[in-house]
Every structure is written in C-alpha cells, then in structure tokens.
Amino acid sequence: MSRLRFGVCGLGFMGRSHFARLRGHSRAAIVAICDHDARRRSGDWGDELGNLDLGQAAAGRVALDDIAAYATPDELIADPNVEAVLITLPTALHAGVAIAALQAGKHVLCEKPMAMTVGDCDRMIRAAEANGRTLMVAQCIRFWPQYEAIKHCVDEGRIGSVRFVGLRRLGCPPTYSAENWLLDGRQSGGALLDLHVHDVDFAHYLLGIPESVYARGTRGPSGGIDHVTATWAYPDGSYATLEGGWVLAAPWTFDMEISVHGERGTLGWAMSRGSEVVLRTGSDDVEPIPCDGDALRREQDYFIECVVAGRPVEACTPSSSRASIALAWLERRSIETGRVVPLSDRLRRVWSGATGSGPARVIGRDAQPSA
Numbered sequence: 001m002s003r004l005r006f007g008v009c010g011l012g013f014m015g016r017s018h019f020a021r022l023r024g025h026s027r028a029a030i031v032a033i034c035d036h037d038a039r040r041r042s043g044d045w046g047d048e049l050g051n052l053d054l055g056q057a058a059a060g061r062v063a064l065d066d067i068a069a070y071a072t073p074d075e076l077i078a079d080p081n082v083e084a085v086l087i088t089l090p091t092a093l094h095a096g097v098a099i100a101a102l103q104a105g106k107h108v109l110c111e112k113p114m115a116m117t118v119g120d121c122d123r124m125i126r127a128a129e130a131n132g133r134t135l136m137v138a139q140c141i142r143f144w145p146q147y148e149a150i151k152h153c154v155d156e157g158r159i160g161s162v163r164f165v166g167l168r169r170l171g172c173p174p175t176y177s178a179e180n181w182l183l184d185g186r187q188s189g190g191a192l193l194d195l196h197v198h199d200v201d202f203a204h205y206l207l208g209i210p211e212s213v214y215a216r217g218t219r220g221p222s223g224g225i226d227h228v229t230a231t232w233a234y235p236d237g238s239y240a241t242l243e244g245g246w247v248l249a250a251p252w253t254f255d256m257e258i259s260v261h262g263e264r265g266t267l268g269w270a271m272s273r274g275s276e277v278v279l280r281t282g283s284d285d286v287e288p289i290p291c292d293g294d295a296l297r298r299e300q301d302y303f304i305e306c307v308v309a310g311r312p313v314e315a316c317t318p319s320s321s322r323a324s325i326a327l328a329w330l331e332r333r334s335i336e337t338g339r340v341v342p343l344s345d346r347l348r349r350v351w352s353g354a355t356g357s358g359p360a361r362v363i364g365r366d367a368q369p370s371a
C-alpha cells in the first residue's frame with residue numbers, strides 16, 4: 001500500500017508529537033521537515049515537553065537521514081516529494097503557510113487554532129477549494145476517545161435532552177514554546193484562542209451554534225485574554241459554560257474536564273480522574289465507559305483516510321474550525337464590551353451548517369435552524 005508523503009513544518013512540541021506517530025505509520029511517511037532552528041532541524045530535539053504529556057513525543061537525538069531538512073516552509077512546500085504538509089508552527093504563521101501549500105497542490109493538516117482571524121480562515125478555505133486539496137484543522141478533542149464517547153452517548157439519546165454542559169481547561173502559563181511565542185498574545189491570541197478554542201470547538205460540535213454568548217475574561221502574561229468564563233445560551237433554555245485559561249500559579253497540573261447533564265442522566269470525565277467516562281442515569285446506576293486510543297493518532301488516521309479516499313473531512317470540516325475562531329472572537333467582544341452578544345438567525349443558520357457534527361443533536365432541535 002502506498003504511503004501519504006508528509007512534510008512537517010515546525011519541530012516543537014506538536015511537531016515532535018505528530019512526528020513520533022507518523023514515523024512508522026503503515027499509511028504515511030515523513031519525507032521532509034522544516035524548522036528555522038538549526039539544532040532542531042539536525043535532529044537534536046532535547047526533552048522539552050508542552051502543556052500535556054501527549055506520550056510518544058520524539059525527543060533526544062533523532063536520526064533524520066532519510067528525510068529532507070529545510071530552514072523555511074517555502075522550501076519544504078517546493079519539494080515535489082511532499083504530498084501533504086503538516087503545520088505545527090506558531091499560530092500567526094498558519095494561514096500563510098497553509099495557503100502557500102494548498103496553492104502548490106499539497107494537502108494540509110494544520111494544528112489548531114485554525115488562524116488568528118476569521119478573514120485568514122476564509123482565505124485558507126478558499127485556497128483549498130480553488131486547488132481541490134484537502135484542508136483539515138487538527139481539533140484533536142473531536143478525536144479524543146473520552147469526548148468522542150460523550151458525543152456518541154448524547155447523539156444516541158442516552159441521557160435524553162441535554163440541559164447544560166460544562167467544559168473546563170485550566171493550567172499555568174506555558175513556558176516551553178520556541179522563543180516564548182505562546183506568551184506573546186499577538187502570536188498566540190492568548191489562552192482564549194490557543195487553549196480555550198478546544199472547548200469552543202467541542203461545545204458547538206456537541207450542541208450547535210448558540211443564540212447568544214456572554215463572557216468575562218482576564219488579561220494575563222501573554223498580554224491577551226488568558227482566562228475566560230463564557231456562557232452560551234440556546235433557544236430551548238439549555239446552555240453551556242466554558243472556562244479556560246493558563247493563569248493558575250505554577251506549578252499547577254494541567255487538567256481538562258467535561259460534564260453533560262440531560263433530563264435522564266449525566267455524563268462526565270476529567271483527565272485527572274482517569275480514563276473512564278462515567279454515565280449516571282439513576283441514584284445507584286453508574287456505568288463506566290472504558291475509553292482508549294490515542295487522539296493524535298486517530299486524527300492523523302482520519303486525515304490520511306480522507307486524502308487517500310478523496311473524501312471530504314466531515315468529522316472536522318474547515319468551516320467548523322472557522323466557526324470556532326469566530327465564536328472565540330465573539331467571546332472576546334463580549335469581554336471587551338461587557339455585553340451579551342446575540343447571534344442572528346441568519347448567522348446561526350450559516351454556522352450550523354458548519355458544525356461538522358454527525359447525527360442531529362438530541363436537544364433543542366429549534367436551536368438548530370434548518371438550513
């Protein structure tokens with residue numbers, strides 16, 4: 001079976017995490033890498049880790065003999081051997097590199113968040129469409145076994161109509177990134193865009209587009225919004241609360257957590273509590289749902305499968321990733337104005353078509369206006 005030939009742009013925490021999984025993959029090969037840091041380009045990767053131990057992140061000295069090494073994304077994109085470009089660069093570089101790669105006829109798997117602005121997202125989508133190439137944003141939470149199990153249970157109606165959802169993602173300021181770009185809000189968008197976007201994306205994947213967004217937030221060490229608490233409201237009275245940030249005092253162990261409460265039960269999981277999702281449907285009735293699998297590996301497998309089969313990336317469409325950036329910006333507008341931000345029916349109709357969700361959501365069907 002032929003392997004999809006990848007070029008990896010950016011050899012930091014996420015580049016190394018993806019590299020370790022793609023190398024030796026039965027359906028993929030890494031043929032090129034790029035980083036402007038000569039040490040990293042030579043395969044000297046040290047042992048720095050990101051906010052989360054994603055396991056398997058390649059570290060130490062890595063042999064790259066069979067792989068072309070470039071200092072700039074443009075050189076990697078020009079390599080005719082590269083079929084797909086994996087973008088694991090600082091966020092402010094995503095749009096430019098993705099568009100150049102798509103225009104050169106490459107498929108693109110781009111780390112989240114999609115881009116700094118909605119306008120950049122639009123340009124990325126247009127480049128993919130104009131060149132007939134696959135673009136997918138690596139919103140890994142959609143492929144995270146526990147979140148996927150929860151979505152599956154909700155879509156199957158296991159807890160009945162959802163009344164409210166809580167999503168939380170908190171840690172201390174990230175200090176590992178190259179030249180500390182994460183703590184420069186102009187390059188990262190602060191925790192609001194970088195970290196919290198995971199929950200923004202999952203909330204609308206699960207529930208659809210809200211009718212209003214209200215948020216409070218705090219500026220932090222990045223100079224941007226580094227802590228946010230948001231409430232999203234739906235026409236049927238259901239709501240979601242989302243809290244995210246990286247302002248906790250170090251050392252603080254990063255954690256992510258979700259609970260979904262329906263009229264017939266509650267689903268919950270926190271990374272700090274182990275691997276099983278808990279489903280409670282009565283006072284003595286606890287059903288642990290075992291979850292295993294590697295989110296990054298599953299995300300890569302899905303992208304490769306779509307490219308090879310020529311199928312659209314329905315589980316994580318570019319327009320749904322664009323909606324996540326747009327919703328994060330609405331939260332920011334609410335923080336800056338102190339007001340509830342309503343979403344027009346027209347906007348919700350357009351964005352609802354972009355959630356990329358599978359089965360229709362069980363709750364508040366009127367919250368999902370027909371397109």
Ligand SMILES: NC(=O)c1ccc[n+]([C@@H]2O[C@H](COP(=O)([O-])OP(=O)(O)OC[C@H]3O[C@@H](n4cnc5c(N)ncnc54)[C@H](O)[C@@H]3O)[C@@H](O)[C@H]2O)c1
Pocket residue numbers: 009010011012013014015034035036037040050071072073087088089090091093111112113138140176177178179181194
């Ligand atoms: N999916 C997740 O859970 C997750 C987790 C962390 C980060 N991310 C995302 O992944 C992306 C990368 O983050 P990271 O944590 O790996 O950052 P990082 O700082 O660890 O790595 C970035 C790499 O890009 C290189 N680089 C920077 N500018 C360059 C340029 N102009 N040309 C070539 N190389 C350049 C740096 O030298 C570094 O090796 C970001 O968009 C981030 O938001 C996703």
